Structure formats: structure tokens, C-alpha cells
Amino acid sequence: MAIDIADNSEIGEINKYNFRTETTGVFKAQKGINETIVRQISEIKNEPKWMLDFRLKSLKTFEERPMPKWGGAIDIDFQDIFYYLKPTDHQGKTWDDVPQEIKDTFEKLGIPEAERKFLSGVKAQFESEVIYGSLEEDLAKQGVIFTDTDTAVREHPDLVREYFGKIIPPEDNKFAALNSAVWSGGSFIYVPPGVKIEFPLQAYFRINAENMGQFERTLIIVDEGASIHYVEGCTAPMYSSESLHSAVVEVIVKRGARARYTTIQNWANNIYNLVTKRAYAYGDATMEWVDGNLGSKLTMKYPAVHMMEPGARGEILSIAFSGAGQHQDAGAKLVHAAPHTTGQIISKSISKNGGRSSYRGLVRVEKGAHHSKNNVVCDALILDDISRSDTYPYIEILEQDVSIGHEASVSRIGEEQLFYLLSRGLTEQEASAMIVNGFIEPLVKELPMEYAVEMNKLIQLQMEGSVG
Amino acid sequence: MTKPTLTITNLHVSVGDKPILRGVDLVIRHGETHAMMGPNGSGKSTLGLAIMGHPGYEVTEGSITLDGEDVLAMSPDQRARGGIFMAFQRPMAIPGVKMADFLRHATTNVRNPERKEGEELIPMREFRKELKGKMEHLRMDVEFARRYVNDGFSGGEMKRAEILTMAMLQPTFAILDETDSGLDADAVRLASESIAEIGREKMGLLIITHHDKLLEHNPPEFTHVMLGGRIVETGGSELADELHTNGYDRIRKAHPEADALNQEMLSEEAVEA
Numbered sequence: 070m071a072i073d074i075a076d077n078s079e080i081g082e083i084n085k086y087n088f089r090t091e092t093t094g095v096f097k098a099q100k101g102i103n104e105t106i107v108r109q110i111s112e113i114k115n116e117p118k119w120m121l122d123f124r125l126k127s128l129k130t131f132e133e134r135p136m137p138k139w140g141g142a143i144d145i146d147f148q149d150i151f152y153y154l155k156p157t158d159h160q161g162k163t164w165d166d167v168p169q170e171i172k173d174t175f176e177k178l179g180i181p182e183a184e185r186k187f188l189s190g191v192k193a194q195f196e197s198e199v200i201y202g203s204l205e206e207d208l209a210k211q212g213v214i215f216t217d218t219d220t221a222v223r224e225h226p227d228l229v230r231e232y233f234g235k236i237i238p239p240e241d242n243k244f245a246a247l248n249s250a251v252w253s254g255g256s257f258i259y260v261p262p263g264v265k266i267e268f269p270l271q272a273y274f275r276i277n278a279e280n281m282g283q284f285e286r287t288l289i290i291v292d293e294g295a296s297i298h299y300v301e302g303c304t305a306p307m308y309s310s311e312s313l314h315s316a317v318v319e320v321i322v323k324r325g326a327r328a329r330y331t332t333i334q335n336w337a338n339n340i341y342n343l344v345t346k347r348a349y350a351y352g353d354a355t356m357e358w359v360d361g362n363l364g365s366k367l368t369m370k371y372p373a374v375h376m377m378e379p380g381a382r383g384e385i386l387s388i389a390f391s392g393a394g395q396h397q398d399a400g401a402k403l404v405h406a407a408p409h410t411t412g413q414i415i416s417k418s419i420s421k422n423g424g425r426s427s428y429r430g431l432v433r434v435e436k437g438a439h440h441s442k443n444n445v446v447c448d449a450l451i452l453d454d455i456s457r458s459d460t461y462p463y464i465e466i467l468e469q470d471v472s473i474g475h476e477a478s479v480s481r482i483g484e485e486q487l488f489y490l491l492s493r494g495l496t497e498q499e500a501s502a503m504i505v506n507g508f509i510e511p512l513v514k515e516l517p518m519e520y521a522v523e524m525n526k527l528i529q530l531q532m533e534g535s536v537g
Numbered sequence: 538m539t540k541p542t543l544t545i546t547n548l549h550v551s552v553g554d555k556p557i558l559r560g561v562d563l564v565i566r567h568g569e570t571h572a573m574m575g576p577n578g579s580g581k582s583t584l585g586l587a588i589m590g591h592p593g594y595e596v597t598e599g600s601i602t603l604d605g606e607d608v609l610a611m612s613p614d615q616r617a618r619g620g621i622f623m624a625f626q627r628p629m630a631i632p633g634v635k636m637a638d639f640l641r642h643a644t645t646n647v648r649n650p651e652r653k654e655g656e657e658l659i660p661m662r663e664f665r666k667e668l669k670g671k672m673e674h675l676r677m678d679v680e681f682a683r684r685y686v687n688d689g690f691s692g693g694e695m696k697r698a699e700i701l702t703m704a705m706l707q708p709t710f711a712i713l714d715e716t717d718s719g720l721d722a723d724a725v726r727l728a729s730e731s732i733a734e735i736g737r738e739k740m741g742l743l744i745i746t747h748h749d750k751l752l753e754h755n756p757p758e759f760t761h762v763m764l765g766g767r768i769v770e771t772g773g774s775e776l777a778d779e780l781h782t783n784g785y786d787r788i789r790k791a792h793p794e795a796d797a798l799n800q801e802m803l804s805e806e807a808v809e810a
Contacts, residue, residue, distance in 0.1 A: 483629070484592060484593070485629050486629045486630075486631055488590075488591055488592060488613060488629075489625070489628060489629035489631070490631065490639070490643075491590075491612065491613035491614040491617070492589050492590070492591075492613045492614075492616070492617055492622075492623060492625075493614075493617055493639070493642075493643035493646075493647075493702065493706070494614055494617035494618045494642075494643050494646035494647040494650075494706070495614060495642055495643060495646060496614055496646075496654060497612075497614070498654060499642060499646075499654065500614075503631065503634050503638075503639065503642070504631060504634070506633065506634065507631050507632050507633025507634035507685065507686075508632070508633055509633070510632075510633030510634075511633070
């Protein structure tokens with residue numbers, strides 16, 4: 070197919086390279102979003118026609134859909150953003166470009182040099198490929214597919230085609246449509262029936278995803294009776310010079326299977342983090358989201374579980390920490406679409422230095438989903454007089470015989486609690502960090518050890534105010 | 538050589554704009570045990586909280602010094618690191634924070650008052666060994682160290698946790714606010730033993746009580762009676778015995794003005810409650 074690039078001097082240079090080859094070539098799309106850009110992205114990735122059509126249709130949806138009228142204030146000029154950057158371009162950055170506050174955080178977290186460079190986007194790959202390679206081989210033997218989504222489109226088209234965009238169609242919301250049009254990178258995982266992966270999968274992501282795109286697209290299919298724990302990103306901060314991160318994550322958990330998806334994100338403070346995450350859980354399957362949000366200017370993220378068949382279970386553990394100039398509009402959605410389904414949301418938010426946290430949650434019990442149980446616990450902690458917390462719980466019950474619970478509490482760090490710890494010789498800072506760490510303990514104890522440690526350190530840094 | 542001394546002079550303390558203490562004088566030297574008795578609402582706990590530096594208790598007049606140093610100029614954590622300890626009547630729950638973590642921080646800071654934020658804590662192995670020993674002495678289950686600070690504790694457990702904290706921090710001056718209430722006879726004996734173990738000669742003790750359980754094992758050299766925000770009488774252990782047997786009627790009759798103030802303070806408390 071032909072791309073008309075004659076009148077586009079900014080990208081004219083791609084002619085100098087063979088941009089069809091995945092591993093070489095520097096390419097930076099022009100700023101802004103339009104059909105040409107979308108076609109270019111698809112062309113560079115050497116995608117099948119159905120994916121290009123999907124992108125183009127999504128672009129149209131994106132253009133037609135209004136901005137969300139709820140959540141935080143979004144001030145984005147969509148034509149002032151680069152929608153596609155080849156990884157080679159990322160490598161063009163140097164360590165010197167990384168903001169000092171992010172470097173300091175890496176330092177304090179004790180993250181090794183190589184990893185720092187990777188996490189900051191300066192370096193696109195990890196060193197220790199050999200180890201990962203052998204682990205990967207082991208997974209492959211069991212029939213597990215774990216790759217980046219771009220590769221999956223080419224190598225596993227049938228699987229991708231069956232599920233891609235089915236859980237979160239482009240029509241879902243403006244940002245899902247945007248991602249569908251310009252997506253790049255992200256993880257693709259398929260776990261065959263009965264295969265239980267005991268250790269968290271994540272290291273691979275670092276290897277495989279050359280381009281941890283601003284618009285990554287993740288698709289996870291856990292087949293019958295299988296299980297997986299996927300850990301996305303890292304507790305370490307991600308920095309980006311771009312202003313918008315808009316991912317789409319779809320998870321399918323089939324009969325009797327189990328999936329846990331853990332995210333701890335700490336974005337640079339100028340980022341709009343607008344992410345759509347949804348899972349379908351079928352008969353007796355369990356889906357768990359563990360979702361931590363630090364950093365960013367505005368985060369709007371509400372991981373969802375739709376319980377599609379009897380016995381399905383959805384659990385969401387969400388935490389948000391908002392500091393100066395930040396708004397975390399985070400929450401969760403649980404949809405009971407079948408009888409005898411169980412859901413639980415535990416949401417915790419902390420606001421400090423004028424930060425604003427909102428819990429936005431939806432619990433929906435559809436007609437026929439009798440004997441469903443749902444419980445929501447939603448706690449907010451406010452550390453000073455200038456910070457703010459709001460709760461927007463939506464509950465829609467269309468069935469009689471169900472059990473629904475909702476508890477919400479908002480508290481300031483109590484003068485009495487603080488005094489108690491001070492009277493034992495703790496400094497004010499140690500004391501409030503201790504209270505905050507205690508507050509998020511239910512989430513931290515769900516994390517794998519190393520993440521729990523990093524999470525605690527990160528909270529400590531946030532409390533010091535040295536980050537963000 | 539003079540013994541370390543906590544000196545309270547003409548102390549006036551208000552909560553909000555309500556005066557509670559109206560000129561308290563008290564000198565506690567190392568090795569001395571003082572009992573502070575008095576009916577409800579007389580200001581006993583207020584005295585303790587003011588010494589510890591609770592932000593809700595405003596000192597409007599008078600002074601508190603520790604070996605000549607101005608305690609009122611210190612933040613509560615500086616007071617703790619200076620060797621002052623208070624076992625609270627109702628200690629706060631800190632959900633999610635394990636007793637062991639809390640105690641390790643507290644113990645490190647109190648033993649090393651110059652410690653800077655982020656510096657190493659007492660080595661885990663050393664700390665655990667010491668904590669385990671003290672818990673065994675107090676007949677506390679090891680599991681207790683893993684529970685969240687005062688979260689869901691029974692009254693007795695809270696008091697034991699306070700005594701354990703005192704045993705770990707080894708303060709130079711300890712204020713025990715109704716630590717004996719809610720404890721059964723065994724627990725009181727253990728608490729008393731712990732006080733003895735830390736070494737009464739190494740501590741100055743202020744035991745706030747209107748029972749005398751702790752006092753049986755820790756006979757006070759001085760007994761003070763507080764009424765209406767003032768110390769109206771001071772005696773030896775025989776005064777504590779008398780109050781235990783006969784109550785406060787004689788005191789109230791002997792100090793009608795203070796008694797009237799005390800009634801007034803109590804009725805205001807009742808309105809607020």
C-alpha cells in the first residue's frame with residue numbers, strides 16, 4: 070500500500086532507511102493524529118489489513134467521541150503529541166536528559182544503574198537476556214505465549230483476532246478509541262488450559278517490550294484452569310517527556326482459571342495517565358487487580374471485572390497517593406452478570422500537600438445475577454488541611470436476592486495517633502510515614518516481596534516530599 | 538552528686554480556653570515513686586499529658602524542667618528521647634503498623650537521641666532477642682509482636698503493651714496513667730515486677746491512679762492528692778492507704794474551694810461527653 074509522504078517533510082527522512090525492517094531505522098511520526106499517521110504506524114509494524122482497518126475505524130470513533138465529562142480536568146492538545154516513536158529514538162536520549170528528581174528517586178530506591186537506564190527509557194533492554202531466555206524457553210515448552218503485542222499480531226493472528234478489542238471495544242470511551250488507533254507495544258500472554266505459572270511474570274516484559282509505548286496495549290488470555298500473576302511496570306518511577314499515557318489492558322479469565330494483575334505506577338508529574346483496564350471472568354474463575362497509582366498530573370483509572378458466569382469472582386485492590394498539583398481519580402468497577410458471583414473492592418487513597426484523590430466506583434448487579442455478593446471498602450487518608458478527597462460510588466442493583474456492602478471512611482492523620490508515636494520518640498516525619506504505611510498495609514501485603522519493599526520506600530520518599 | 542530531677546513549678550494548663558491545672562508544684566527525683574491520686578476530673582491525666590507535650594494541652598503559666606533543661610521548649614519526641622515516658626490510659630491504635638516495627642523505631646530513637654532520619658535501626662537480631670525476652674517476662678505471646686499497635690487490643694492487652702514499651706525504652710522518668718485499671722491481679726504483679734526490673738532506683742515514677750493496685754507493689758514515698766486542678770495534700774504511703782480505705786470525703790471537706798472547682802470541671806466534662 071502507498072503512503073503519501075511527499076508533502077510531509079518532517080518524516081521524509083524515513084525514506085533513507087528501510088523502515089519495514091523492525092530492528093533498524095529511526096522514525097518519529099509527525100506530531101498530531103490523523104489518518105496518515107495511523108496508516109504509517111500500521112505500515113511500519115507490517116500489520117495485516119484487519120488491524121489497519123481496526124485502527125482506522127478506531128480513529129474515527131476517537132474523533133467523534135466527546136471528552137469524558139467527569140473525572141479530572143483534562144487539558145490536552147491532541148495535535149501536540151507524538152503518537153509513535155521507534156525505540157531507537159528512545160536510545161537517542163541520554164542519562165543526562167533524565168530529570169534530577171527521578172534520578173534521585175532511583176538512587177534512593179537503590180536501583181542498579183542498568184535498570185535505572187531502562188526504567189527511564191534511556192535504555193530499551195536489560196542485560197541479562199540469557200537467564201530470561203531460558204525461563205522463557207521453559208514457559209514455551211508448556212505452551213505459554215509471552216511476547217509483545219506487536220509480535221503477537223504477526224505470529225499469533227488467530228488468537229489475537231479472537232480477543233483483541235472484544236473486552237474493551239474502541240467505542241468504550243474516547244481514550245480507548247485513541248489507544249486502539251495508535252497503540253504500540255504492551256504484553257501479549259496466552260496461558261494454555263491447566264498451566265499454572267507459579268512466579269510473577271514481569272521480567273519478560275522488560276525484555277520483550279522494546280517500546281513501552283505511551284499507548285501500550287496488553288492482552289492476556291488465561292485458559293481453563295490455568296493461573297498467572299502478571300506484574301506490570303515496577304514501583305520505580307517512569308518518566309516521559311510526553312504528556313499522555315493511555316493504555317488499554319484486556320484480560321480473559323476462562324472457567325476455573327485465576328489471574329492477578331499487579332500494577333504500581335509512579336509517573337512523572339506532568340503526565341495524564343488515562344488507562345482502561347477490564348477483565349472478563351467466566352465460571353468459577355477469579356480475577357484480581359492490584360493497582361497502585363503514584364505520580365502523574367491526572368490519573369483516571371478504574372480496573373474492572375465483569376463476572377460473566379456463575380461462581381466468578383472479582384477482587385480489586387486499589388491505592389492512590391496524590392501530592393501537590395496531582396489528581397488521582399482512581400477506583401474500580403465490578404459487574405455481576407451472572408448468579409452466584411462474588412466481588413470485592415478495597416480502595417485506599419492518601420492526599421497530601423494539596424493533592425486530590427477521588428474514589429470512583431461502580432458496582433452493578435444485572436438482572437438475573439441473583440445470589441451475588443459484593444463488598445466495597447473505601448478509605449481515604451488526608452494528611453493536611455489543603456488536600457482533598459472525594460468518593461463517587463455508583464451502585465446499580467437490578468436483582469432482588471443479593472448481598473451488597475459499602476463502607477467508606479475519611480480520616481485525617483489523627484493528632485492523637487501522631488502524638489502517640491511522637492511520645493515514643495519517633496520524629497513527626499517517621500510517625501506520619503508509619504501511619505501511612507500502616508494505612509496501605511492491606512495492599513502492600515498482597516505484593517511480591519521485592520515490590521512491597523519498593524512500595525514502602527516509595528511511600529517514604531513521597532512523605533519526605535523529595536519526589537514530586 | 539545530685540540525682541536527675543523533674544521539676545514542675547506553678548503549672549497552669551488549659552484545654553481550649555478551659556483551665557484545668559491551676560498551679561501545680563511537684564519535684565520528682567530519680568529513685569522516687571510518687572502517687573498522684575484524686576477523684577475523676579481533678580486534672581491527674583492532664584498533668585501527665587502536659588509533661589509529655591500533648592498539643593491539645595496548653596501550658597499558660599509555669600515551667601517544667603528536666604535537670605534544669607526547659608521541657609516546654611521540647612517537642613514530644615524530644616521529650617521521649619530525653620528520657621520521659623508516659624504509659625497512656627487509652628493508647629492509640631495504629632492500624633497496619635506491627636508492634637515490633639513500632640518498638641524497633643522507638644527503641645532506636647530513644648537509645649540514640651542523636652539519630653538522624655534514615656540512619657540504621659538497632660540490628661534486627663539484637664532487637665528481637667531483647668523484645669522476646671521482655672515479652673516472655675510479661676507472659677505475652679510472641680504473636681503479639683506481629684499484631685498492629687493497639688489495634689483490637691483488649692484493655693488488659695493495651696496496658697501490657699504500654700508496660701512492654703516502657704521496658705524497652707527504659708526511661709528516666711515514667712508517668713503511668715491508670716496503668717493498673719483493667720489489669721487482673723497477675724498482670725498487676727507482672728507490671729510491678731517490670732517496673733522493679735527496669736530499676737526503681739534508675740527511674741523517677743509518677744503513678745496516676747485512683748486504685749492502689751500498682752501501689753501495693755510499688756509503695757510510694759510521696760502521695761499527692763489532686764483536687765480542682767491543684768495538689769491539695771501531700772503525704773507518704775499512709776495517705777494512699779487512707780484514701781483507699783476512706784475515699785475523698787475528708788479531702789473534699791478540708792478543701793471546699795478546690796472541691797467546688799472539681800465539681801464544675803466534672804459537670805463541663807459531662808456536657809461535652
